[in-house]
Amino acid sequence: MILWWLGDAVLLLVVVPIVVYLLRGVLNVANSIVPSVQAIATVAAAGSKDLDAGALLVRTQEQAIETIAGVANYGGSLDVILDDA
Amino acid sequence: MSGYVAPVLAFAPAAGVMILAVALIVLALVYYLVSVIVALWKITKGLDEVIVGVSEIIAKSAPVNDIVTTINANLDAGVDALEGLLVKKAGIDDAVGLVDGMYPGAAAAGFRNYPESGAITPPRIGEVYTKGTLTLARLGREAPVAVANPADGPVLRNVEGGSLAARLLYPDRRQKRPKTLARSPVIGTDAPEQYEQRDDIGEPRKRMPAR
Numbered sequence: 001m002i003l004w005w006l007g008d009a010v011l012l013l014v015v016v017p018i019v020v021y022l023l024r025g026v027l028n029v030a031n032s033i034v035p036s037v038q039a040i041a042t043v044a045a046a047g048s049k050d051l052d053a054g055a056l057l058v059r060t061q062e063q064a065i066e067t068i069a070g071v072a073n074y075g076g077s078l079d080v081i082l083d084d085a
Numbered sequence: 086m087s088g089y090v091a092p093v094l095a096f097a098p099a100a101g102v103m104i105l106a107v108a109l110i111v112l113a114l115v116y117y118l119v120s121v122i123v124a125l126w127k128i129t130k131g132l133d134e135v136i137v138g139v140s141e142i143i144a145k146s147a148p149v150n151d152i153v154t155t156i157n158a159n160l161d162a163g164v165d166a167l168e169g170l171l172v173k174k175a176g177i178d179d180a181v182g183l184v185d186g187m188y189p190g191a192a193a194a195g196f197r198n199y200p201e202s203g204a205i206t207p208p209r210i211g212e213v214y215t216k217g218t219l220t221l222a223r224l225g226r227e228a229p230v231a232v233a234n235p236a237d238g239p240v241l242r243n244v245e246g247g248s249l250a251a252r253l254l255y256p257d258r259r260q261k262r263p264k265t266l267a268r269s270p271v272i273g274t275d276a277p278e279q280y281e282q283r284d285d286i287g288e289p290r291k292r293m294p295a296r
Contacts, residue, residue: 001097001099004099004100007103008106011106011107011110012102012109015106016113019113019114020113020117023113023114023117023118023121024117026117026121027117027124030120030121030124030128031120031124034124034131037127037131038127038131040135041132041135043138044135044137044139044141044142045137045138047138047142048138048139048141048142051141051142051145051146054145054148055145057148057149057152057153057156058148058152060152060156061152061155061156064156064160065155067163068160068163071163071167072166075167078170078174079170082174083174084173084174085172085173085175085176085179
């Protein structure tokens with residue numbers, strides 16, 4: 001009977017506090033992850049929205065090609081009408 | 086029949102305490118594990134949103150690399166062509182000077198396809214100076230730019246005597262510094278002296294204009 005009481009004491013005074021301590025630690029860590037994940041989600045959505053203008057790069061590419069072609073034409077004309085150094 | 090009743094549920098007090106302790110442990114496990122589950126559910130929901138956003142970023146940025154590479158290739162070709170044309174037409178020295186005139190300090194970097202151009206001392210050519218201005222500067226006449234000496238040589242213009250040099254361009258009478266000079270003629274219908282006095286105004290022409 002003494003051993004039984006001793007086991008009860010150990011269970012109540014040692015095991016229960018340790019279990020509660022460990023579970024609370026896991027819960028605190030899990031709760032701390034939540035705002036970080038939500039912040040990352042917000043940033044990802046904002047980053048995706050910022051890249052909406054990326055589609056315009058196709059037109060920029062076309063304009064760059066057209067501009068360089070025009071410059072090349074002007075350069076060819078200048079090469080003809082100007083004397084070399 | 087005797088009056089003895091067998092106990093249905095009988096246990097020692099120590100056993101009751103143990104049951105209570107186990108119940109406490111189970112309650113703690115339930116409370117904390119449910120809380121962890123809720124937190125993990127929130128994390129999963131947030132990660133789903135993150136995955137959606139990141140997927141959009143990946144999809145939208147996928148063609149950027151190729152497009153920017155193409156744009157850079159075209160711009161490189163343009164720069165190469167313009168550099169080559171400029172050096173061909175103006176010569177490497179004047180080309181460096183022209184670029185440095187428009188973008189001060191750019192000559193230090195030199196041309197991309199002409200590594201030796203970085204070591205050239207750029208002649209002072211500014212796009213704001215016309216050829217006439219530069220000619221005047223070299224002649225030392227009245228051009229403020231002469232002080233800057235764009236020819237990169239000794240200053241030809243005498244700054245202190247510059248006005249005298251300019252006055253020498255006028256007729257001799259002005260060189261004697263007269264107190265008064267002949268006034269400019271008054272012109273107009275009310276002028277005391279009417280030029281081209283014609284007596285044939287209103288009359289038939291005496292001489293027909295030549296054909």
